[in-house]
Amino acid sequence: MTRDQIDEFLKQIKKTEGQNGSDRVKEIVNRIVRDLFYTIEDLDVTEPEFWTAVNWLTETGMNNEFGLVAAGLGFEHFLDMRMDEAEAKAGITGGTPRTIEGPLYVAGAPVENGFARLDDGSETGGETLFMQGRVLTEEGMPINNALVEVWHANLKGNYSYFDKSQPPFHLRRGIRTGPDGKYQFQSIIPVGYSVPPNGSTDILLKALGRHGNRPAHIHFFISAPGYRKLTTQINIEGDPYLWDDFAFATRQGLVPHINRINDPEKIKEKGLDHSFASIDFDFTLHHENRDLPPTEIARVRAVG
Ligand code: MBD
Numbered sequence: 001m002t003r004d005q006i007d008e009f010l011k012q013i014k015k016t017e018g019q020n021g022s023d024r025v026k027e028i029v030n031r032i033v034r035d036l037f038y039t040i041e042d043l044d045v046t047e048p049e050f051w052t053a054v055n056w057l058t059e060t061g062m063n064n065e066f067g068l069v070a071a072g073l074g075f076e077h078f079l080d081m082r083m084d085e086a087e088a089k090a091g092i093t094g095g096t097p098r099t100i101e102g103p104l105y106v107a108g109a110p111v112e113n114g115f116a117r118l119d120d121g122s123e124t125g126g127e128t129l130f131m132q133g134r135v136l137t138e139e140g141m142p143i144n145n146a147l148v149e150v151w152h153a154n155l156k157g158n159y160s161y162f163d164k165s166q167p168p169f170h171l172r173r174g175i176r177t178g179p180d181g182k183y184q185f186q187s188i189i190p191v192g193y194s195v196p197p198n199g200s201t202d203i204l205l206k207a208l209g210r211h212g213n214r215p216a217h218i219h220f221f222i223s224a225p226g227y228r229k230l231t232t233q234i235n236i237e238g239d240p241y242l243w244d245d246f247a248f249a250t251r252q253g254l255v256p257h258i259n260r261i262n263d264p265e266k267i268k269e270k271g272l273d274h275s276f277a278s279i280d281f282d283f284t285l286h287h288e289n290r291d292l293p294p295t296e297i298a299r300v301r302a303v304g
């Protein structure tokens with residue numbers, strides 16, 4: 001069909017809309033439908049191809065994998081790029097880089113003051129991790145009463161809540177800073193995540209000749225009254241997927257050095273009988289800015 005014929009049909013569809021409904025939704029949906037009509041025409045998408053896609057969408061919804069698809073197709077990182085750009089235009093630069101939330105946050109984790117242990121000791125064969133630092137203003141001043149929300153995978157790359165074999169809120173905590181802005185947690189160094197084998201995301205990525213692996217990482221929400229909420233992650237250095245993340249989330253500045261602590265005094269201090277890994281990492285928050293889109297993002301999330 002010609003563009004004119006397609007546009008004629010789009011006009012006919014548009015005419016059915018009436019006054020009710022949302023102008024915003026109308027604009028977005030009509031734009032997407034137009035682009036898809038053009039795609040079908042230009043690429044001569046066959047009917048079986050079209051229905052394969054419809055079926056894939058149905059299954060992706062039934063599997064609750066659209067959050068994963070959004071990450072894997074780069075949409076989530078693209079939204080980060082747009083937020084970075086909006087901030088840069090407003091003169092906000094530097095500080096701790098943001099990176100994607102991903103689909104595996106669960107609200108309601110226990111909150112502790114200053115320090116939390118995330119793992120329940122049941123994960124064996126892994127490496128004990130202590131991670132610590134401060135939450136700071138752009139000016140380098142400690143932020144009191146900041147909330148450090150942290151979540152990560154276990155040694156199989158699985159997240160509690162979604163993996164029902166782990167206890168509630170395993171490897172998930174909130175840590176509240178005091179006047180010194182300090183946080184610290186004890187946990188285990190996680191293993192990288194892979195999309196569910198033979199799931200919708202896996203099927204799509206394989207058809208694209210891609211993999212569905214993420215390097216080992218730890219997620220954070222850092223928030224404090226009067227500051228822009230920071231959504232970010234740190235990566236575990238040395239992971240083979242460090243710069244080959246299927247979700248495009250690795251960023252310079254988010255790969256801290258891991259110190260291996262072998263000093264018997266320091267090991268004893270922690271109540272351990274083996275060496276451990278230690279990461280020092282400060283988070284810098286930007287002041288709240290009412291001219292910018294908020295970084296506290298409304299999004300349906302699991303509640304544990
Ligand atoms: C993850 O753990 C994750 O962080 C993202 C972005 C996507 C899938 C699994």
Ligand code: FE
Nearest residue numbers: 102104193219
């Ligand atoms: Fe993750």
